[in-house]
Amino acid sequence: MNLAPPTEDHTPEEDRYDENPKSSNVASETEALPEGAEQFLAMLEEYTPTIPDALTEYYLTRSGCPEPSVNLVRLISLASQKFVSDIAEEAKWYSTQRIEATARDKREQGFDVKDKRLVLTTEDLASALKEFGVNIKKPTYFADNPSGGPAPGS
Amino acid sequence: MYADFFRGVARVAAAQICEGLGFVAVQGSACDALADVLVRYICEVGQITHETAELAGRSEGNVFDVIVALEELGQSIESLREYTADSDEIPFARPLPRLPITRRMRLPPSFAEIGEEPSPHIPSFLPSFPDKHTFKDTKVYEGRANDPRKNRLMVHKERRKGELALLSLQDRTRSSDATANYLTTDSRRWEARATPSNNQPTDDTNPFLAAPNQAPCNLLALPAAEQGASGRALALAHTGTKSDPERSSEIIGIPSLLDAFEPTLVASKSALPGQSASAQGTADATMHNLEGGEGGWQERIFMGGETEEVGQLKWRQGDHQSKPFKFSQCPQARRIAQAARNTAPECAEEIAFQFGSIGADDDEKRDRRARADAIMSGQVKGIVEDDSTT
Numbered sequence: 052m053n054l055a056p057p058t059e060d061h062t063p064e065e066d067r068y069d070e071n072p073k074s075s076n077v078a079s080e081t082e083a084l085p086e087g088a089e090q091f092l093a094m095l096e097e098y099t100p101t102i103p104d105a106l107t108e109y110y111l112t113r114s115g116c117p118e119p120s121v122n123l124v125r126l127i128s129l130a131s132q133k134f135v136s137d138i139a140e141e142a143k144w145y146s147t148q149r150i151e152a153t154a155r156d157k158r159e160q161g162f163d164v165k166d167k168r169l170v171l172t173t174e175d176l177a178s179a180l181k182e183f184g185v186n187i188k189k190p191t192y193f194a195d196n197p198s199g200g201p202a203p204g205s
Numbered sequence: 206m207y208a209d210f211f212r213g214v215a216r217v218a219a220a221q222i223c224e225g226l227g228f229v230a231v232q233g234s235a236c237d238a239l240a241d242v243l244v245r246y247i248c249e250v251g252q253i254t255h256e257t258a259e260l261a262g263r264s265e266g267n268v269f270d271v272i273v274a275l276e277e278l279g280q281s282i283e284s285l286r287e288y289t290a291d292s293d294e295i296p297f298a299r300p301l302p303r304l305p306i307t308r309r310m311r312l313p314p315s316f317a318e319i320g321e322e323p324s325p326h327i328p329s330f331l332p333s334f335p336d337k338h339t340f341k342d343t344k345v346y347e348g349r350a351n352d353p354r355k356n357r358l359m360v361h362k363e364r365r366k367g368e369l370a371l372l373s374l375q376d377r378t379r380s381s382d383a384t385a386n387y388l389t390t391d392s393r394r395w396e397a398r399a400t401p402s403n404n405q406p407t408d409d410t411n412p413f414l415a416a417p418n419q420a421p422c423n424l425l426a427l428p429a430a431e432q433g434a435s436g437r438a439l440a441l442a443h444t445g446t447k448s449d450p451e452r453s454s455e456i457i458g459i460p461s462l463l464d465a466f467e468p469t470l471v472a473s474k475s476a477l478p479g480q481s482a483s484a485q486g487t488a489d490a491t492m493h494n495l496e497g498g499e500g501g502w503q504e505r506i507f508m509g510g511e512t513e514e515v516g517q518l519k520w521r522q523g524d525h526q527s528k529p530f531k532f533s534q535c536p537q538a539r540r541i542a543q544a545a546r547n548t549a550p551e552c553a554e555e556i557a558f559q560f561g562s563i564g565a566d567d568d569e570k571r572d573r574r575a576r577a578d579a580i581m582s583g584q585v586k587g588i589v590e591d592d593s594t595t
Contacts, residue, residue, distance in 0.1 A: 088282045091289075092268065099294055101225070102218045102243070105301040109211050110247040115255030116266045123271055126285075130275050131246045132222060133288045135239060139223050142235075168229040176235045180242070187238050 092122050100128040107131070141179035142171055149175070207304055215240040217298055225295045250274045540574060 104121070107128045111119055119127075146169055177187050219239035223231050231239075253274035254266035261270075272282065313332040316323045321333055337343075549555075 087286065088272075091282060091286050094289075098289060099296040101221050101295045101297055102247075103214065103297040103301045105304055106211050106214050106218065107247055109207060109304065110244060111251040111254075114248040114251035116251045119266070123266070123268060126268070126271055126275075127247060127250050129285055129289065130250065130278075130280055131243055132218075133280065133285060134246050134278075135219055135222050135243050136226060136288075136292070138239065138242065139226050139228070143226055143228065169227055171223055171228045171231040171235045171239075173232050173235045173238065176232075176238055180238070185242060 092126065095122055095125040095129065098125065098129070100125060100132050102128040102132050104128065138176070138179050138183060139171065141182060142175040143169060145175040145178050146170065146172065210304075212240065212244070214301065215244050219243055221295055221298060225293065246278070249278060253277055539570070540577075543570075543574065 104124050107124050108119065111117075111124070111127065116123070150167060150169075173187070173189070177189075180187055216236055219242075220231055220236050223236075223239070250271065251266075251274075254270040257270040257273045258264065258266040275281070275285075313335075315331060316327070316329040316333050319333050323329055323331070323333075
C-alpha cells in the first residue's frame with residue numbers, strides 16, 4: 052500500500068488511493084473475477100432465493116452495509132441459504148443413520164417406534180453443527196439435583 | 206425494532222430450507238437454532254464485507270468485498286453456481302414488504318389551497334386551522350336507538366294509535382246496537398268503541414235498506430241451516446237481499462259467530478280451490494260474494510275488523526288444519542255466549558241453538574270471567590295499558 056506522507060494538499064483521501072488502484076486488497080480480485088461469475092451475478096437477478104431480500108437487507112444494514120444493491124443482496128442470500136442447507140444435509144445424514152439403526156437398537160425403538168419420517172432433531176443438528184464449528188450443546192440437566200440446572204463445571 | 210419480526214422470518218426461511226431437503230418435520234428448538242445460525246451468517250458476511258471495503262478505503266461494500274467475505278467463510282462462487290444448478294428454487298412462503306415502511310406524511314392543506322382567507326397576520330401558505338368541531342363544543346343531538354325501553358314504548362304507542370284510528374273508523378261505520386256491543390263488551394280491547402245501544406233491532410227492515418250502521422251485524426246473523434262454505438257465502442249474500450219478515454225475525458241481531466267463522470275455518474281445514482286458507486282471504490271471498498248495496502263496503506270494514514279476532518281464535522287452537530274447529534273449545538266461546546245472553550235475553554232460543562249450553566251458568570262464573578279478563582288484559586299489556594291512559 053502506498054503510504055503517502057501527509058502533505059499540505061487537501062485533496063480528499065479517496066483520490067489519493069484512486070491514483071494507485073493496485074494498492075487495495077481487492078486489486079487481485081478485480082482482474083481475477085472468473086468469467087462465469089459475471090453471468091452468474093446477472094442471473095441472480097432472476098433467481099429468487101428462499102431467504103427474502105428484506106431479511107438480508109435488514110441484517111446487512113445492521114452489520115455495516117446499508118442499502119446494498121440487488122445483486123449483492125441476492126448473492127448473500129444465496130450464500131446463506133447454501134450454508135444452512137449444508138448444515139441441514141449433515142443433520143439429515145445423521146437422522147437417516149438413526150432411522151436405519153432402529154431395527155437393531157432396542158433402546159431407539161422405545162422412542163421411535165416405526166416412524167420412518169425424517170425429522171430434524173436438535174441432537175442431529177448439534178452433531179452437524181459441531182463439524183461446522185458451532186456448539187449448541189444443551190446444558191446437562193440433572194433431575195435429581197435439588198437445585199436443577201447445569202452441573203457445576205459443565 | 207424489527208428484530209423479533211425478522212427472527213420469525215428467519216425461522217420460516219430455515220424451515221423452508223429443511224423442507225426442501227426432504228425433512229418432514231423440524232423440532233422447534235432445532236429450527237430456532239438454524240435460524241440463529243442463518244442470521245449470524247448473514248451478519249458475519251456483512252461485517253467482513255464492510256471491513257474489507259474499509260480496508261480498501263471505501264465506505265460501501267461492493268461485490269468483490271462480498272466475494273472475499275464468502276471465501277473467508279468457506280464458500281466460493283463456483284460452489285454457489287453449482288448449488289443453483291442442482292437444487293430447486295424455493296421462494297419464500299410469504300411476500301414481505303420493504304421495511305421500514307415509509308408513509309408519506311399527509312400535511313394539512315394550507316390556507317391558499319382551501320381558499321380560506323386567514324386573519325391578516327397569518328400568511329396564506331401556512332397550513333390551515335383545524336375544523337371548529339375539533340376544539341369547540343357542538344350540540345349533540347340524541348340518536349334514535351338510545352334507550353331500548355323508550356323504543357319499545359314508542360312502538361306500542363304507535364301501534365295503539367294505529368289501532369285507535371282503526372277503531373274510530375269502525376265506530377263511525379258500524380252499527381251501535383246491542384249485537385255489536387256484545388262482541389265488544391268482553392274484550393277490553395274493544396272498550397274504546399263500545400257504544401251505547403240506542404238503536405232498534407232491525408226486525409222488519411231489509412238490512413240493505415236500513416241505515417248504514419245497522420247493516421253489518423245483520424249480515425252476520427245467518428240461519429244455521431246453511432251448509433258449506435260457498436253456501437255460507439251465498440247465505441251471507443242472500444240475507445241482505447231478502448226481506449222476508451220470518452227470516453229477519455231470526456236475524457234479530459245475534460250474530461252467529463260460528464257461522465260467520467265457519468267459512469274461514471272450513472276453508473282452512475280443506476284447502477278449497479280458489480280460496481286462500483287465511484282468514485283474511487276467506488273473509489274477503491265472502492265479501493266478494495255479497496251483492497251490491499251500500500252495506501257492502503261497511504260489512505267489509507266490520508268483517509275486516511273481525512277477521513283479526515277470527516285469526517286469533519283460529520291460531521289459539523293450535524294446528525287448526527288438523528283438528529276440526531270446535532267453537533265450544535275456543536277460549537272466547539263462553540264469553541261470547543254469555544255476552545250474547547246478556548245483550549239479547551229475548552232470543553234465548555236462538556242463543557241456545559247457536560251456542561248450546563256454553564256459558565249457561567254465567568252468574569257464578571261472572572267473577573271468573575272478570576278475572577279472566579284481567580289476565581287477558583295483562584297479556585295484551587302494551588295495548589291495554591296505553592288504552593287506559595287515553
